[in-house]
Amino acid sequence: MTETTVASPGTPGGSQGSPGKARPGPSGFRIARFRDLALVPAILLLIVVGALIEPAFLSADNLTNVLQQQTELSLLVLAEAMILIAGKFDLSLESTVGLAPALGVGLVIPAASNGLGTDWPTTLGIPICLLIGVLIGAFNGLLILRFKLSAFIVTLGMLIVLRGLQIGFTGGQNLFALPESFLYLGNARWLGLPASIWICGIAYAIGILALGYFRHGRSIYAIGGNVDAARAAGVRTDRVVWIVFMIGGFLAALSGLLMTGRLGSVAAAQGDGMIFTVFAAAVIGGVSLDGGKGTLFGALCGVLVLGLINNILTLAGVSAQWIQAIYGGIILIALMLARVTSGKAQD
Amino acid sequence: MQQTATPAVEARSVTKRFGPTTALDDAGIVISEGETHALVGRNGAGKSTLVSILTGLQRPDEGEVLFAGAPAPSVADRDGWRRQVACVYQKSTIIPTLTVAENLFLNRQSGHGPINWRSLRGRARDLLDQYGVDVDAGRLAGELDVEQRQLLEIARALSFGARFIILDEPTARLDGPAIERLFERMRALRAQGVTMMFISHHLEEVYQVCQSVTVFRDARHILTSAVDRLPHDELVAAMTGEAAAGYQARSRTVATGAPVVLSAEKLSLGERYRDVDLTVHAGEIVGLAGSGSSGKIGLAETLVGLLAADAGTVTVNGRTPKPGDVTSTLRAGLGFVPEDRHKEGFVPLLSIAENATLPIAHKLGRFGAVSPALRRARAERMIEDLTIKTTGPSQPVGDLSGGNAQKVVMARALADDPKALVVINPTSGVDVRAKQVLLGAVEDAAERGAGAVLVSDELDDLRICDRVVVMFHGRVVKEVPRGWADAELVAVMEGVSTHDD
Ligand SMILES: Nc1ncnc2c1ncn2[C@@H]1O[C@H](COP(=O)(O)OP(=O)(O)OP(=O)(O)O)[C@@H](O)[C@H]1O
Ligand SMILES: [Mg+2]
Numbered sequence: 001m002t003e004t005t006v007a008s009p010g011t012p013g014g015s016q017g018s019p020g021k022a023r024p025g026p027s028g029f030r031i032a033r034f035r036d037l038a039l040v041p042a043i044l045l046l047i048v049v050g051a052l053i054e055p056a057f058l059s060a061d062n063l064t065n066v067l068q069q070q071t072e073l074s075l076l077v078l079a080e081a082m083i084l085i086a087g088k089f090d091l092s093l094e095s096t097v098g099l100a101p102a103l104g105v106g107l108v109i110p111a112a113s114n115g116l117g118t119d120w121p122t123t124l125g126i127p128i129c130l131l132i133g134v135l136i137g138a139f140n141g142l143l144i145l146r147f148k149l150s151a152f153i154v155t156l157g158m159l160i161v162l163r164g165l166q167i168g169f170t171g172g173q174n175l176f177a178l179p180e181s182f183l184y185l186g187n188a189r190w191l192g193l194p195a196s197i198w199i200c201g202i203a204y205a206i207g208i209l210a211l212g213y214f215r216h217g218r219s220i221y222a223i224g225g226n227v228d229a230a231r232a233a234g235v236r237t238d239r240v241v242w243i244v245f246m247i248g249g250f251l252a253a254l255s256g257l258l259m260t261g262r263l264g265s266v267a268a269a270q271g272d273g274m275i276f277t278v279f280a281a282a283v284i285g286g287v288s289l290d291g292g293k294g295t296l297f298g299a300l301c302g303v304l305v306l307g308l309i310n311n312i313l314t315l316a317g318v319s320a321q322w323i324q325a326i327y328g329g330i331i332l333i334a335l336m337l338a339r340v341t342s343g344k345a346q347d
Numbered sequence: 348m349q350q351t352a353t354p355a356v357e358a359r360s361v362t363k364r365f366g367p368t369t370a371l372d373d374a375g376i377v378i379s380e381g382e383t384h385a386l387v388g389r390n391g392a393g394k395s396t397l398v399s400i401l402t403g404l405q406r407p408d409e410g411e412v413l414f415a416g417a418p419a420p421s422v423a424d425r426d427g428w429r430r431q432v433a434c435v436y437q438k439s440t441i442i443p444t445l446t447v448a449e450n451l452f453l454n455r456q457s458g459h460g461p462i463n464w465r466s467l468r469g470r471a472r473d474l475l476d477q478y479g480v481d482v483d484a485g486r487l488a489g490e491l492d493v494e495q496r497q498l499l500e501i502a503r504a505l506s507f508g509a510r511f512i513i514l515d516e517p518t519a520r521l522d523g524p525a526i527e528r529l530f531e532r533m534r535a536l537r538a539q540g541v542t543m544m545f546i547s548h549h550l551e552e553v554y555q556v557c558q559s560v561t562v563f564r565d566a567r568h569i570l571t572s573a574v575d576r577l578p579h580d581e582l583v584a585a586m587t588g589e590a591a592a593g594y595q596a597r598s599r600t601v602a603t604g605a606p607v608v609l610s611a612e613k614l615s616l617g618e619r620y621r622d623v624d625l626t627v628h629a630g631e632i633v634g635l636a637g638s639g640s641s642g643k644i645g646l647a648e649t650l651v652g653l654l655a656a657d658a659g660t661v662t663v664n665g666r667t668p669k670p671g672d673v674t675s676t677l678r679a680g681l682g683f684v685p686e687d688r689h690k691e692g693f694v695p696l697l698s699i700a701e702n703a704t705l706p707i708a709h710k711l712g713r714f715g716a717v718s719p720a721l722r723r724a725r726a727e728r729m730i731e732d733l734t735i736k737t738t739g740p741s742q743p744v745g746d747l748s749g750g751n752a753q754k755v756v757m758a759r760a761l762a763d764d765p766k767a768l769v770v771i772n773p774t775s776g777v778d779v780r781a782k783q784v785l786l787g788a789v790e791d792a793a794e795r796g797a798g799a800v801l802v803s804d805e806l807d808d809l810r811i812c813d814r815v816v817v818m819f820h821g822r823v824v825k826e827v828p829r830g831w832a833d834a835e836l837v838a839v840m841e842g843v844s845t846h847d848d
Binding site: 213214219221225226231235288293 | 404
């Protein structure tokens with residue numbers, strides 16, 4: 001008689017687990033996926049709105065334009081999303097956007113054009129720029145991992161220091177005399193699309209594959225979710241986070257490079273103020289500031305949403321003086337909507 | 348117990364300090380090939396610290412670890428360690444934001460090349476089936492309940508195929524049938540020649556599954572013996588350093604006409620429980636018993652406001668708090684000890700003083716300010732009352748041993764002199780002596796006029812109750828007055844012999 005009520009070992013559906021919480025169907029994974037696609041309807045809606053407001057919106061030229069304008073931001077969001085998923089922070093990315101190309105350019109152009117007077121071969125310009133990005137990431141990582149400092153404070157400090165360095169050695173001047181190579185990426189078209197869109201697309205493709213389908217990419221999620229557990233599972237947590245910071249710096253430098261090429265100069269304030277938008281895009285895209293949650297695809301959708309909103313506001317003829325306030329307000333609303341659709345607190 | 352053969356695992360004169368605390372003091376352990384070896388000791392004796400050293404998570408300050416006579420791998424060589432030893436740690440190592448499948452195969456999702464998610468889920472399902480864990484491999488681990496998460500950890504540890512497995516208090520949060528299944532698995536593993544180290548505060552479990560036992564006390568090795576040559580009393584004496592005494596439930600009479608301090612009326616919540624009525628009078632302790640699927644935890648979590656019922660009302664101390672709102676329930680005068688102390692019990696980085704006085708912060712100063720001196724004084728009293736082993740009120744709770752952290756949670760529940768008290772598995776992971784302190788604290792509260800609900804998987808705990816309400820598959824099936832026999836209660840919990848309807 002007793003045997004009838006006591007679950008035998010190994011019986012699926014034995015008495016472990018409370019029935020109320022269990023069995024939401026085999027859908028758990030798909031719900032996570034679904035969250036990823038949550039912004040797709042929003043993007044479609046924005047496209048419809050854009051088309052209604054201004055027929056020119058749907059022209060290939062305008063759409064390419066929207067995409068190209070977002071490439072720089074999207075590379076930063078890619079970097080920030082990875083760092084956030086690993087459970088860390090990097091505020092200094094926006095300063096890297098200015099400093100890395102400024103140094104890359106400054107070291108190769110003549111002193112007469114505000115260069116540093118080193119006059120290194122111009123072919124070194126781009127490699128230097130990218131290397132600086134990696135070094136900044138490595139230095140952030142060093143302070144955060146080795147010296148156990150808070151990522152928030154370290155990168156906030158670096159944000160100011162790096163910007164200060166750039167202003168210091170350029171004397172606050174914009175650098176105009178760019179080598180050819182710098183202009184190329186910002187202006188070239190490959191197969192009919194701007195090179196920067198290709199670069200960005202490829203970067204995201206690599207990122208999405210790496211974080212979705214490769215062990216090392218997945219370990220970033222593990223670290224952000226529970227560092228101790230990741231360590232116990234054999235993930236070299238410090239090394240992975242360090243590499244993530246370096247990749248972040250690299251992407252920020254690349255973003256600066258594209259911006260430099262597109263604008264034809266390195267402004268002293270290049271990248272200034274981007275970090276808010278970067279965080280907003282990541283969070284709207286479902287990346288948690290708590291670490292361990294979110295996808296790069298979601299982050300990319302976040303970027304697109306913001307890009308479309310910006311473009312629509314411009315096309316709608318909102319006056320330049322007001323656009324910032326309205327844009328900021330819309331971002332806040334988007335954050336609230338993201339909160340409602342995801343059903344969870346954004347912490 | 349002759350060490351003629353090389354032991355499978357050996358730790359030699361290991362010392363480990365954490366700042367001012369010496370967690371292990373020249374302690375060691377020798378585990379022979381193929382045996383299941385128990386490690387017991389009071390809370391804070393250094394058991395979990397030894398586990399982290401035996402699994403290579405921490406380096407000992409002094410001493411060495413040997414596997415089959417050979418020195419252990421270096422701390423950096425995680426893979427080397429994982430081939431030697433698998434472990435279910437006391438603190439959860441499940442990553443809530445990843446799926447069950449990914450947690451199982453963390454950092455080994457694929458050999459080389461990309462992860463094939465479909466096949467990963469398939470492998471996970473096989474593994475879960477093999478260990479009889481009924482969890483959907485595609486779910487997020489964070490959605491699982493305590494019990495399922497623990498089963499997941501066990502399945503994962505076993506899946507490595509290591510020949511030495513450490514289980515640090517695996518039974519602390521499982522209910523009876525689940526523990527039985529675990530023991531079945533352990534016996535099967537032993538039959539295959541796997542060596543195990545088993546930590547538990549339930550000494551009878553040690554007698555059930557282990558062949559030898561090592562006792563630690565105050566960071567030192569006290570003795571190692573074959574289980575059948577060490578009677579229960581001597582084991583307790585070795586652990587505590589004094590003669591054993593069982594806990595005597597006090598006799599108590601609930602005044603007739605005592606006011607009702609906590610009641611539930613026609614409560615229902617989804618599939619978890621239906622139509623539950625419950626009344627608790629001042630000065631009364633009501634036990635809530637049942638198997639894992641009985642809904643008792645769900646009911647208790649509804650009483651404290653962690654869950655909101657679909658229907659019915661909860662009344663605390665004459666007030667009706669907002670359903671699903673812990674704050675308003677606490678305001679109404681309720682204190683509680685949650686099931687999962689790591690999740691809802693404490694803030695690991697805050698000190699003992701801050702954690703324990705969280706609910707009464709408003710009483711420790713004016714205008715939102717908290718007086719540190721007052722807080723410290725209160726905390727010191729709690730540390731003394733509940734014999735919390737710590738360096739002082741300012742130690743972060745995250746650094747305490749498991750059982751001592753549990754006492755902080757109890758201290759917090761009692762901080763505001765609650766009129767109603769709901770405690771869920773309060774003695775999970777606490778040692779024999781601490782258990783007496785914690786149960787004593789519940790009885791003290793009842794004597795001060797509080798009404799308590801005690802949810803427990805342990806019959807011994809339920810002895811202090813004036814009556815025990817038994818649930819089965821979401822319904823209250825029986826109410827048993829004080830003086831029940833074990834077999835009687837178990838039968839009702841398992842759904843046998845409910846011939847009252
Ligand atoms: N990371 C740490 N920092 C500071 N102190 C620590 C740390 N880890 C453990 N301790 C201290 O070391 C001692 C031994 O702790 P340990 O966790 O090994 O005990 P335990 O025997 O496992 O107890 P329990 O049965 O309660 O789990 C305790 O006094 C604890 O406070
Ligand atoms: Mg422990």
